[in-house]
Amino acid sequence: MASRRRMLLKVIILGDSGVGKTSLMNQYVNRKFSNQYKATIGADFLTKEVQFEDRLYTLQIWDTAGQERFQSLGVAFYRGADCCVLVYDVNVMKSFENLNNWREEFLIQASPSDPENFPFVVLGNKIDVDGGNSRVVSEKKAKAWCASKGIPYFETSAKEGFNVDAAFQCIAKNALKNEPEEEIYLPDTIDVAGGNQPRSTGCEC
Amino acid sequence: MHEIDVHDLSDDADYAASVQQGSASMNRSNSSKQGSSGEQEGAEIVYVKDNVAIHPTQYASERISGRLKLIKQGGSLFMTWIPYKGQSSSARLSEKDKSLYTIRAVPFSDVRSIRRHTPTLGWQYVIVVLSSGLAFPPLYFYNGGVREFLATIKQHAYLVRSADDANVFLVNDFQDPLQRTLSSLELPRAVSVTNSPSSAAAPSESPSSWMDGETFDRNSALAQQNARQRQKHNDPARDLSIQVLEKFSLVTRFARETTSQLFGEAQGDGFITNDRRKHDGKTHDYPRIAESNDAQKLPEDVPVPADPLEFDKLSLVWGKPRQPPLGTEEWSAFLDSEGRITDSETVRKRIFYGGVEPDLRKEVWRFLLGYHSYDSTYAEREYLVSVKKSEYETIKNQWKSISKEQAKRFTKFRERRGLIEKDVVRTDRSISFYEEDDSPNIKCLRDILLTYSFYNFDLGYCQGMSDLLSPILFVMGDESETFWCFVALMERLGPNFNRDQNGMHSQLFALSKLVELLDIPLHNYFEQKDCLNYFFCFRWVLIQFKRQAVFIYLYLVSCREFEFEQTIRLWEVLWTHYGSEHLQLYVCVAILKRHRSKIIGEGMDFDTLLKFINELSGHIDLDAILRDAEALCICAGENGESCIPPGTPPSLPVDDTSMYYQQDDDDVL
Numbered sequence: 101m102a103s104r105r106r107m108l109l110k111v112i113i114l115g116d117s118g119v120g121k122t123s124l125m126n127q128y129v130n131r132k133f134s135n136q137y138k139a140t141i142g143a144d145f146l147t148k149e150v151q152f153e154d155r156l157y158t159l160q161i162w163d164t165a166g167q168e169r170f171q172s173l174g175v176a177f178y179r180g181a182d183c184c185v186l187v188y189d190v191n192v193m194k195s196f197e198n199l200n201n202w203r204e205e206f207l208i209q210a211s212p213s214d215p216e217n218f219p220f221v222v223l224g225n226k227i228d229v230d231g232g233n234s235r236v237v238s239e240k241k242a243k244a245w246c247a248s249k250g251i252p253y254f255e256t257s258a259k260e261g262f263n264v265d266a267a268f269q270c271i272a273k274n275a276l277k278n279e280p281e282e283e284i285y286l287p288d289t290i291d292v293a294g295g296n297q298p299r300s301t302g303c304e305c
Numbered sequence: 306m307h308e309i310d311v312h313d314l315s316d317d318a319d320y321a322a323s324v325q326q327g328s329a330s331m332n333r334s335n336s337s338k339q340g341s342s343g344e345q346e347g348a349e350i351v352y353v354k355d356n357v358a359i360h361p362t363q364y365a366s367e368r369i370s371g372r373l374k375l376i377k378q379g380g381s382l383f384m385t386w387i388p389y390k391g392q393s394s395s396a397r398l399s400e401k402d403k404s405l406y407t408i409r410a411v412p413f414s415d416v417r418s419i420r421r422h423t424p425t426l427g428w429q430y431v432i433v434v435l436s437s438g439l440a441f442p443p444l445y446f447y448n449g450g451v452r453e454f455l456a457t458i459k460q461h462a463y464l465v466r467s468a469d470d471a472n473v474f475l476v477n478d479f480q481d482p483l484q485r486t487l488s489s490l491e492l493p494r495a496v497s498v499t500n501s502p503s504s505a506a507a508p509s510e511s512p513s514s515w516m517d518g519e520t521f522d523r524n525s526a527l528a529q530q531n532a533r534q535r536q537k538h539n540d541p542a543r544d545l546s547i548q549v550l551e552k553f554s555l556v557t558r559f560a561r562e563t564t565s566q567l568f569g570e571a572q573g574d575g576f577i578t579n580d581r582r583k584h585d586g587k588t589h590d591y592p593r594i595a596e597s598n599d600a601q602k603l604p605e606d607v608p609v610p611a612d613p614l615e616f617d618k619l620s621l622v623w624g625k626p627r628q629p630p631l632g633t634e635e636w637s638a639f640l641d642s643e644g645r646i647t648d649s650e651t652v653r654k655r656i657f658y659g660g661v662e663p664d665l666r667k668e669v670w671r672f673l674l675g676y677h678s679y680d681s682t683y684a685e686r687e688y689l690v691s692v693k694k695s696e697y698e699t700i701k702n703q704w705k706s707i708s709k710e711q712a713k714r715f716t717k718f719r720e721r722r723g724l725i726e727k728d729v730v731r732t733d734r735s736i737s738f739y740e741e742d743d744s745p746n747i748k749c750l751r752d753i754l755l756t757y758s759f760y761n762f763d764l765g766y767c768q769g770m771s772d773l774l775s776p777i778l779f780v781m782g783d784e785s786e787t788f789w790c791f792v793a794l795m796e797r798l799g800p801n802f803n804r805d806q807n808g809m810h811s812q813l814f815a816l817s818k819l820v821e822l823l824d825i826p827l828h829n830y831f832e833q834k835d836c837l838n839y840f841f842c843f844r845w846v847l848i849q850f851k852r853q854a855v856f857i858y859l860y861l862v863s864c865r866e867f868e869f870e871q872t873i874r875l876w877e878v879l880w881t882h883y884g885s886e887h888l889q890l891y892v893c894v895a896i897l898k899r900h901r902s903k904i905i906g907e908g909m910d911f912d913t914l915l916k917f918i919n920e921l922s923g924h925i926d927l928d929a930i931l932r933d934a935e936a937l938c939i940c941a942g943e944n945g946e947s948c949i950p951p952g953t954p955p956s957l958p959v960d961d962t963s964m965y966y967q968q969d970d971d972d973v974l
Binding site for chain 1: 804805852915
C-alpha cells in the first residue's frame with residue numbers, strides 16, 4: 101500500500117464558479133468537451149495514468165465547487181494534495197482577482213507542511229471566447245502576477261483542447277516535486293512540458 | 306474571501322433579531338397570563354383528553370390508557386394524567402403499574418419542555434421533560450389532540466417553539482436562544498421518572514424495559530447505562546444503538562427464527578446479497594449485472610461483517626407496500642365543500658405511500674410545500690394566489706428596475722446575476738422542458754432565482770438552488786406560484802445554503818449518528834477509514850438525491866426524463882414529513898446499507914467511496930429504497946430522532962421568521 105500511495109499524485113482544481121474547472125479536467129482526462137456540464141456540487145475527481153521516464157503515476161484530479169460558500173468542505177477534499185491548480189476566466193476580471201483568495205484559502209485548509217514552497221499552477225481559461233475580443237485580463241497582467249508568486253502560468257481553452265495537455269504535464273511535474281519520497285526525481289532537471297508548447301509561459305520550476 | 310469577514314455582522318444581527326422575537330412573545334404570553342389569572346381563582350379544567358396512553362413496554366398491546374387534563378388554579382397551570390380503573394388492555398399490567406405511572410398535578414413551573422413526536426406508523430405522542438432533566442414516559446394521544454394540548458398550554462403558560470427543533474416546545478424558557486440547542490438536544494435521552502414513591506422501592510417489578518421505572522437523576526442513569534454497556538467509549542449513541550437493536554430483535558424474534566435458517570449460510574461468508582438473491586428474489590432489488598460484478602470484484606479474504614438489521618429488514622416491516630399515486634378523484638374526496646382538507650394527516654400518509662399523479666401535482670405540491678395551508682378554503686387560496694402574484698411582481702421589479710448605469714455601480718448585483726445566469730443554463734438541460742437554448746423556462750428559472758435573492762437577500766443565491774427550483778417550475782408552470790413554492794421549500798432547506806453550511810453539517814452529523822445506530826459494523830468501517838464526516842453524501846443531501854440516477858427501475862432503460870420523474874416522486878414523498886421530517890437521512894442510510902457489502906468488501910477509502918457514490922446509477926428502484934428507509938425509520942424510532950440535532954433541515958423554522966440565516970454577503974452574494 102505504501103508504494104501505491106507514493107504513485108498517486110493528488111491535484112486540486114480551484115477557481116470561481118463557471119471558469120471551466122470541470123471542462124478542463126474532462127478535456128485532459130477524456131478529451132471531451134460539453135457545453136452542458138452541471139455546476140459541481142460537492143466534489144468529484146477523475147484519474148489519469150501519466151508516465152515520467154520509466155515510471156507510471158496516477159494523477160488524481162479533484163474538481164470542486166466554485167462557489168465560495170462551499171469552502172468549508174475543503175478540509176476533507178484538499179488534504180494530501182500534491183499540487184493546486186488555480187483557474188480563472190480571462191473574460192471575467194473578478195475571477196482573476198479572486199485567485200489569491202483561492203490560493204490563501206487552500207493553504208489554510210490543506211495546511212501543507214511547507215506552504216512557502218507548495219506548488220501552484222495558474223490557468224487562464226476560455227481564451228477562445230469571441231476570438232479573444234471579450235478578454236479583460238491581459239496575458240501580461242496575469243504573467244506578472246504569477247511571476248511575483250513564482251507560479252507557472254498557462255493560457256488554455258478547454259473547449260478547443262488548447263494547451264491543456266501542456267498545462268497538466270506541468271501540473272503533474274510540480275505535483276511530483278512535492279512528493280518527498282521521490283528522491284530519485286529531481287524535478288528541476290526535468291522539463292516535461294517541453295519548450296515547444298504554445299503559450300507555455302511557466303513551468304520553469 | 307477573507308475581507309468579507311469585516312462585513313459579516315450577521316451573527317450580531319441574528320442574535321438581536323432572535324432576542325427581540327423572544328422578548329416579543331414573552332410579553333405576549335405574560336400579558337395573557339396576567340389577564341386571565343386575575344379572573345379565575347378556583348380550579349378550572351382547561352383541557353381534557355381521553356385515551357391518552359402510556360406504553361410501559363415495547364409491546365403495542367400493553368398500554369395503560371387514561372385521561373389527560375390541564376388544570377388552571379390560581380394563575381398556575383397543572384397537568385394530570387390518571388389511568389382508567391379496571392380497563393387494563395393487558396392482564397400483565399397491574400393496578401400497581403398504573404399508579405406507578407400516574408401523573409398527579411405537575412405544575413408547569415416545573416416543566417422545561419415538551420417534545421412532540423409524529424411517528425410513521427402509530428399515534429402522535431409527547432414527552433414532557435421537567436426542569437430537573439427528568440422526563441415522563443411518552444404520552445400517546447390515541448384520540449389525537451396534541452395540537453390542542455400544546456395550544457392550550459400556550460394560552461396559559463409561557464410556551465415557545467424551540468428555535469432549533471420545531472417539535473420541541475420550551476416552557477418557561479428565558480435563556481439565550483443559542484443555548485437551547487444543547488438542552489433540547491438532550492431531551493430524547495432524558496430519563497423517565499414516575500412520581501410514585503413506590504417506584505424507587507420496587508424497580509424490578511416495573512415492566513418497563515427502557516427505564517426500569519426507577520427515579521434517578523440523569524447522571525446516574527447514564528452512568529448505569531455505561532456500566533451496563535461498557536463497550537468502547539461512553540458514547541450515548543452506542544447505547545441507543547444496542548437498545549434499539551434489542552428492542553427490534555424482540556419484536557421480530559418470531560420472524561427471525563423462521564428466516565435465520567434460510568440465511569444462515571449467507572451470514573457465514575458475509576456475501577449476504579448474493580445468497581439473498583437465490584432465496585428471495587421477490588424482495589431483492591439489486592440489479593443483476595451490477596451484482597455479478599460485485600461478486601467478481603469482492604476480494605475473497607475480506608470478511609464483511611453481517612448487517613445487524615439484515616434479517617429484521619426482510620422479515621419484519623421492511624416498509625409497507627407502495628401504493629399507486631394519489632389521483633384526482635381520491636384527492637377531491639379529501640376536500641370539504643369549501644375546499645378545506647380536514648384530515649391532512651391521512652392525505653400526507655397517502656402521499657407518503659404512493660406519491661401523486663403528475664396532473665395533480667400542481668395542486669397538491671402547494672400544500673406539501675407549505676405554500677397553502679390545509680385548512681384554507683378555495684376562496685382563501687384564490688385570494689392568496691392573487692395577493693402573492695402581485696407581491697411577486699413587486700419583488701421582481703426591485704431588480705428589474707435596476708438600470709444599466711445603476712448596475713455598473715452595483716457589483717454585488719452583477720455578480721449574483723452572473724452566477725445565476727451561469728447556473729440556469731446548465732440545469733436539467735437534458736429534460737425537454739429546458740432543452741432549447743432560448744427556452745422561456747430557463748429565463749423563468751433565472752427570474753425566479755434573482756427575485757428570490759432579493760426576497761431573501763441575506764441568503765442570496767447559492768449553487769444547488771437551481772437544481773431544487775427546476776422540478777418545481779416544471780410541475781407548477783406559473784412563475785409566481787413556482788416562486789412561492791420555492792420560498793416555502795427554502796424555509797426548510799435554507800440553512801443548507803448558509804455560508805457556514807450549518808444545515809449541511811448538522812445533517813451529515815445526524816447521518817453519521819444514524820448509521821452508528823442502525824449499522825454499527827458499517828459505522829466502525831467508516832470510522833476506521835476516517836470517513837465519518839460523510840462528505841461523500843454531500844450531494845445527496847444538498848440537492849435531495851437529484852442528479853443521482855440512483856432511482857431507476859430495473860426493467861426500464863435509463864432515461865433522463867424518467868430519472869427526473871423519479872426525483873420528483875421521491876421529493877413529494879420526503880415533503881410529506883410523514884413519519885419523520887428527516888426521511889432523507891434514512892434514505893441515505895438505506896442506500897449505504899444496500900451497498901455495504903461492496904463498500905466494506907472492496908475496502909473503499911474516502912476517495913473511492915466518494916467516486917462510488919457520485920457514480921452510483923441505475924442500481925436501486927425508488928419504491929424499494931423508500932420501503933427500506935421507512936423500515937429503518939421505524940426501527941430507529943425515537944432513538945433515531947434523537948440522533949438528529951434540533952433545527953436540522955428540513956425541520957420547520959421557528960414560528961414566523963427565519964432567524965437562522967447567519968451568513969452575510971460572501972464574494973458572490
